[in-house]
Structures are given as structure tokens and as C-alpha cells.
Amino acid sequence: MKKLIIILIAVATIGLSGCEKWLDINKNPNDATRANPDLILPGVLKTWGADVQNLTQLYGAWMGYWYHAGGWSGWYSEKKYEITASYLNRFDYYPGQLTDTRFIRLNSGDNVMYPAITDVVDAWYYSRLIDLYGDVPYSEACQPELTLTPKYDDAETIWLDLIDRLDNAITVFNNAVNAADHATNPIYSFKPASDIVFSGDFTKWKQFANTLKLRLVMRLTNVRTAAELKGMMDNTVAHGFITANVSVNPGYSSSDGKTNPWWNTFGKSFSGTVQTSNTQYVLNRYFHEKMAALADPRLEKYFFAPASASPAGTLISRVLGVDGDLVTQPNSTTAANYSWLFIAANATVTSGRVNSGDGALDRAVIMIGPEAYFLQAEAASRGIITTGMTAQAAYEAGITASMTASKVASADIDPYLTSVNVAWNTAWSATEQIKRIIDQKYIANYFLNHFESFCDYRRTGYPNPMHPTFTNDAALDPLREMLSYYPGGLIRRQIPRLFPYPQAEININNDATMAAINAQISKNGVTFNTTSYPFDARTFWDTAPKTIGYDY
16 A cells, blocks of 8 residues: 555656646747757857966966956965865866867858867867866767766877867868858858857868967977877968957857856956956066066056056056055055056056956957967977067067057067067077067967967967076066065965866766876876976976976
């Protein structure tokens, strides 16, 4: 009898839940009955535009652009370089973006356009995961029908496959424009409205994919020969690269959760309230000294002196980790605030030292145009690209593009390009060329591209964290380093290089995650704790020695 009652209750429960749909008489007959690639793609691209900026604050601090103003609590982990397994979880890319891109590929049938775009998206996400963690799930990832505990794949193997996928995407995009049957063959059919990046302009997609490919190829400069890297680029170099920012706009509006993510974080809320970031992240002395030594006109475009600055109108900076810049609590900082130059297209940057403009509806930047030129400059300098722009031409084009984006007057650009510490010198050694290119790329990366500066630093050692200028000053440089000066005790006075795998991943996928951790321990002699792993572990392309020498 008891068993019968249990069965009846279970049937009743299932029946009620199952009948809910049938009892709903308000169903809209026009609702989609299933998701299609053209419906999923806009959401993927929208989220991509938001995800680009979610490490801006961290690397703004660690890479010497910003420091944390006094009067605000927090940032102790960042100042101390105290990085635990609970600090950062970017494995949230898997159930979100990477699951959605896989869905698009599986549901595109014979169509090649939607999968090609997901190859570009995946290249960005997986390369960032590898940059942050090293080995990660890939071949078994986002396949719950196969396994809920995917294995971790070798990072270098993944990286090379991402380059192959970009090659494939470039071919597809090129064919979509130039194939004889591109207008009639259904494999190239595409709804431009689903593309909130380029509106179906596949020449631009081709150039973007090629630029992202060049970024991935240049990460390999310490683990592949120049000849090998040249071989990787030879098959697509003729397709060209981006010449302007790549950005996305899903239809931002001045309502809660629908404004440009950069503006919402660093500018104003949807209701017009200035965000607290405006006086939390202020001018770092390292960046200040670097730009001042070059008499760089971008300095006073990037930052402005607040009303409390003394003397009035003076750009004041401080080093990372040290508080005490306040006149009154909680946030009247005397140090130079960041301008809204990069988060509001109509921002006015004048000698009046005030923030103005409104970026709520602006496009969200995914990749900046100047980076493409500096990638080409370094590739040309190393002999990886031997056609197109020379190293000098690309170097100067990158600076010019950055100056223009920073609203520097055109009359001030040429004098800067010919100034003594900026002008290209044909007598520079190969090492000096790379140093100068990366230094100018670092300046151009400000605000929108901090993460790439972090990766360039790990790969090349530039910019030098100890010396903001090219003239090393043993007396002054110790007072203006990129490194933290936190007085409460640093874990190690070294910029962390790799993040521990997230604690949630260790808990849920323990065997596979511990295998990846043990591989790091075996290869690099690290210990999985806060004093060793973030500093001594390495992703595959980072070949810096275990002990980083910050010598004078």
C-alpha cells in the first residue's frame, strides 16, 4: 500500500509539471521553437565585448599604469601579490561562451560562415585561458554528453590548433568574398544582422582573424625559430591586418545592464552616477615617469589633475601599494585621475582638466588598431614577416594611430616621432628594436589593452619594471618602479606570472586538475601554494627563469 501511494504521488508530480505547458494559453505562436546560430551569435559577440575588459583593473595596477588610491579599502591581494586558487576563475568561459560557440558549430549544417566566426571567438578565449593558466581542457571541453570531468590538454598543442582554426577561418572569409559562387552557394549564406561586429563584412573579419593569428604567432618567439614562425604567417600575410579598432555594439541603451560595459565600469552608471573607479585608479609613478621622459603628449590626454591637486593643475602620481594621497576622506584624491578618453568617443580632453563625454551607447572595443601595427613591427624586425610594412614604418604607424586615438593634435605627432628617444634608429641592434617597439606598444596599450602588456612583459621582459626610462638612474629609479611598495608585507616582490587553477575546478574536476598541477610541479619545480606557484609556474611560451632578476 505504501509503495502504491509513493507511485501515485510521483505520477501526480510528473503530470502536474508536464501539464504546465499545455495549460499555458498565453503562448506566443511567433516565439522561436529552437535556437539557431544566427540567434545565438549576437549574444556571443556581445559577451565577448564585455569580457575583454574584465581584467583591466588588475593589470592596470600590476603593469604600472595605475595605483590604488588611499581612502578605499581592498586590493590587498593585488598589492601583496597574494594569489590563491580562489582569486580568479575564468573557467566560467566554459559553460558560457565556449558552450555557445560549440552549439553554433554543431547546428550550422553545411554553412561555413557561422563556424568560422566561432573559430575566431574561440581563439581569443582559449588563448586567454592558456595565458592565464597554462594547460586547460580543450578536446573534451563543453561536451557533457561525453564527460563532466574533461581532461586537460597540453597548452602548446591547443595553441597550434587555434592557429590552424584561424587559418581555416581566414580561408572561409576570403572565399565568402572572392569565390566564384560566393553569392549563390548556400554554404556562404549569412544574416548580417546577427553580426554586431562587422555587419557581415568578411574582408574585415579576414583581417581581424589574421591579426589575432599574428598575436598568437608572436607569443611563440621564445619557443619557435623565426623561420618556423615565418612559415606560419606566410600563408596568410597577404590578407592584411586590421587598421582600426575592432568593436561591438549589440544596441547599447541608457538603461540598467544595457550600457557599454567599459562605460558602465569606468564612467557612469545607467542613471548617470559617476562610478567610484574614477578616484580609485589613478596615475602610477612608473607610467608617469616613462611618458614624462619622452615628453609624450598623450600623458595629459590619458590623465587630468583633479581640483584637489597641489599645485593646481599638476599631474601627481604615486607608486603601487602605498596609500596616503588624500586631502579629505573618502575619495578626494590629489593624484591624477584617468580621463574618459577611451570610454567615451565624444570625450573632451582639454587643459581644463575635467572629464566630459558620454560613452553609454558607444561601441565596446575588442582589439585596438595600434596593436596590429606593433605586432607587424616586431614581426618585421624578427624576420617573421618579410613583405608589407617595414619594422620602422609599422612602428611609426602604431605610434601615429595611438596618438590619433588619443586626440593628440596632428601638428604634435611628427615632432614626437623624430624626438631623440622615439625616432627609429637604423643603428639599433635587434634587441634594441624589440625594446623600443614593446615600449611604445606598452604606452599605446593603456586602458584598453593592459592584458597584452602583461603578456609582452612575460615574453620579452619589456618594459623593464625597474626602469621607467631608457636612462637608468640608480638614485631615482628605486623610487618609481612598476613593482608594489606595499608596506604590509609582500608575498614576493615579483609580478605573478600564472594563476593557480580555480578552487571550484579543483573541487569538481579534481583528478584532471591535479594532473595539470603535478605537470607544473614536475616541469618547473613549483609548489602549489601562494609563495611559489603564481611566481614560478609558467605557461608554455613563457621561458623566463624561475628566479626573475630585477637587478640594477
